[in-house]
Amino acid sequence: MLKNLFILFILAGMAFTSFAQDAYLTADSEDTEKTYNGGESYKVKTFPQKFKSDKPKNIIFLIGDGMGVAQVFSGLTANQGKLFLENCKHIGFSKTQSADDYITDSAAGGTALSCGIKTYNGAIGVNTDTLAVKTILEEAEEKGLATGLVSSSAITHATPASFIAHQKNRGMYEEIAADFLNTDIDVFIGGGIQHFTKRADGKNLLVDFAKKGYQVESDIDKIKKVKKGKLVGLTADVHTARIAERGDMLPVATETALRILDNNSGDKGFFAMIEGSQIDWGGHANSTVYIVEEMLDFDQAIGKALAFAAKDGETLVVVTADHETGGMAIIGGDMSSGMVKGAYPTAGHSAVMVPVFSYGPGAEEFMGIMDNTEIHKKMKKLLLDN
Template sequence: MRKNFWWIAVAWLAVASQQQLMAQEAPDMRQRFEQLMFADKTAGELAVHGHSHNDYEQAIPFLTAYHAGIESIEVDLFLRGDSLYAAHDKEDIQVGRTLEQLYLQPLAALYRANNHHPFADANKNLQLLFDFKEDYQRLMPALIKLLQSYDFMFDHHQSAHPVRIVISGNMPPAELFAQFPSWVLFDGRPNIAYTEVQRQHLGMISQDLKAYSQWNGKAVPPKAEMQKIMQDSQRAKEWGISFRLWGTADNVNTWMVLEKMGVSLLNTDHPAKLKIYLDELNASRFQLVKPYEVYTPSYKSDGTDKEIRNVILMIGDGMGLGHLQTAIIANRGQSNMQKMRHIGFSSTTSYSPSNTDSGAGGTAIATGSKTYNGYLSVDTNGTALPAIPDRIRSLGMRSGIISTGDVSDATPASFYAKNPDRNASEAISRSLLTNTTVDVLIGGTPEQYRHKQPYEQFKNELTKNGFALVNTVADFEQSDAEKIITFMPDSLTRPVKEGRGAVLSQLLNLTINKLDKRDKGFFIMAESAQIDYGGHARDLTYVATETLDFDQAVGEALRFADADGHTLVLVTADHETGALSLLDADAAKGSIQGNFASNDHSSILVPVMAYGPGAQSFIGFYENTEIFHRLMKLLEKK
């Protein structure tokens, strides 16, 4: 009896463990979107850092720049009596605005609180640049005396992570550098021929932009002027020190161009604005290392009036023109979508006052009707609307729905479910128990079926409606079931940047093979769900890799369309996510720098690209509902 009990316990633990593993494969989708939209950005290692110019003129000196993570802070100094004052001109000197009160005392408190680091982030460093507005012979002794009382955070002999001190302005000549404490460094000039010994006392190199150019921060300086700046910045880099230009404009384009020219300290009077730029700098950039070959269509059936037997609708969830251009630039100026000659633009507004969500956006495409955000293929009264698979069944066509996200999420669900709540995942999934118009459904596993017991129960219930339910692509491929649903594991729905692979292309080809030559043709909707996720995260690498993956799947659709001759390919989006614009693009290198104006959906028009018979019907500007109506007009001619 004990032996039997032991085996029962082991079996129970094994089932429980398997259920737990299934449940832990991916986070709850709402939690995931919270993380994507509101997670703090981490800049990581950067080639550029911020320099708070004339920092004492900030409304809150020191602390504004410090809490913006600015790693170089500039203070102009005057000596009055025994005190060093922070001021731009001698007329600006005020009681209480001393170097010690404004900077050293608060810095010392923070330094101690951070376990003898300048910042809580131990990877960040801090530099104080003291610009002498009077003769160094007066100021230097007073400054050194003051700093020695705080030597625990300045002297590299006493601290493993000292705050760097750099002297600028009316500073000693280079031949006197060695006379001062080794932890006191100097701000050099690019036109001075320093000896090797003198270079050891340099903390940075600075120069007025006007010494090179009258550039106003728009576009780029003339080539010869850029080359001179790059030459001087390269010398500073070889010396292992920072290079700064003062007198520069204070905007994103200027910061980008300065970095390209090798300027490593970005001068700013607006630390909080520069913080946003630097914090998101890595997430705003992408470069494709290895481009892929794109398919060149034959165009034999493109734009003709030949009979349409098959339709492949590709939806890049959240994909706008910025996303499309990102893919083109990254792949060295080439994409499969770019090969499609019949192009239109769709407005994605819904009946809700805010920008559309995927529920209303998907419904518009799937049913030809506008509705409220959050609704799935029901009108504003909650009445069910026939979707494309419902309409074409009477035409003898089969339907397949594919997604690289949760298969019960809004976009795929709008093609097979009717529900006034896009978040009702279980009810949406259970609508398949009575669905008679979808033959193939494949995507990520809904949350409630990540546990073994509910999964097996749902699987048994689906058989009553003729559906086979599998959870691997291999089982999907090998199955001979007429109607099949595949709940994919997390490994096949994770982001491309985390190793998903070309799953969408594979699933599209497998679904085509399942439905091709059955009855009187097929309709397939294939969604790249995670372009949208990347937009919510304001992560250009996420956006770019998902869009490039989507483009390769489009290439597979075009190949089939050419081979078949009677297939219409439509490529569009349910909305744009992120309000993505491109700040810089280099197709020769495949590199892009973008900017997300939002972490949510926008009202930006989305492209509609068409290839094959009837493609000419999708040219122009129109509402998203027109995609459905124009498609049905073509199909109902059959």
């Protein structure tokens, strides 16, 4: 009983502290946004399915926040029948329920994937007793692997935070930012400058990162030129903007992070988590246009990961979601024009299973129906267990 009251208290505090950061949760969309009328498609490359080894040296873990099967198929339709994601021939499904709710939030969903445990909604890298649990990124660092995070939201938002921070409340953005300094992460790219610089404690954490030898950049054109060493790339005050304003930030950041990690890793290998954050936000807004834009952007980031993995031959790519958002149904479409018409029963998350796609050495481990915590365990076994 006391534990339940404690969790309710945490969630109440979370709702208050994160309101300004998470205004997208109450975003409205016009009826016309239920239909994506088509746009310019991009070419999709088919990559070879032959690899150098049975176990991966590197893992690139991509999370499409809010991405269910309908979101995937909306992107496939919009791109006139093709996605880079189709290179992933091993496919499964993940059950997403959290420790305290049939419908998870991104914090508990992210923590299940990063730590391999079920926890309460709102928890960042902690168990149901709010005790810190080591993440796969931290365990990779301990084994000498290079590590990185990329996100099209604030890098301190729930999903990326769950791979590097340990806080009882996902709304504790400044505390989450400070947790980055407790790690030896090689590169992180996303929004959230103000959580590092405009803080209640008056500190500018970017000064501390610079002292630790990190190159600190906020311009994506400068970020994409970095080839090695340590990099902090913060591209927005809080969250990055929609695709029309931010452009190809996510695919560019993905390619940049992978190049840095490859150059930094030596013989040890690397672990990277890359999030397409705003598929979720389109679901909250019940906007087919928003979902499709973000799904296509995420697929192009997947394309960068697959291109690296195909050339490298020792890299496993795993693509999944923390949960589905909006209960999206596709009620009309046209493969030739790319038109997609969606319908939505909720502006929140849903409880349905989400897809798991994989490519590379060890990909066959991710087939069938599995719990989200199993994804963590499978990645850890393949990458870190000798």
